[in-house]
């Protein structure tokens with residue numbers, strides 16, 4: 001994306017709308033993207049300071065990290081990315097660097113998507129997961145397995161038994 005016109009005209013903005021390639025957007029729990037993720041917004045030149053604002057919308061078909069159930073997650077990731085034409089602070093680059101007048105929009109969108117995606121994929125916040133013993137889906141109700149005994153407690157019980 002060429003920003004030449006924007007760079008020489010402070011006070012203007014440039015809209016963008018770009019489909020994201022899902023190649024870099026692979027997470028172990030995401031099985032597919034039923035819709036192509038879309039990034040939309042505008043880049044604003046405010047007194048020489050460039051900021052990209054907008055959002056990315058995506059639909060992910062996922063497998064729950066706890067119970068392996070499949071579900072869809074729709075996300076809208078807000079974007080507010082400062083851009084800079086020159087490297088200002090090598091230690092803390094909290095802005096995205098242009099290459100001359102060129103902005104690698106795909107890279108900005110993909111990187112923002114990855115950084116803002118929660119790495120835990122749960123079918124619901126309180127998913128109880130599977131029983132480690134019998135593999136039953138605990139969201140369906142208790143499975144009947146006895147809870148695992150705390151080994152420290154078992155030692156204590158043994159001591160008490162010996163006393164009697």
Ligand SMILES: [Zn+2]
Pocket residue numbers: 064065066067068069122123124127128129
């Ligand atoms: Zn689950």
Ligand SMILES: [Zn+2]
Pocket residue numbers: 131132133134135136143144145
């Ligand atoms: Zn069980």
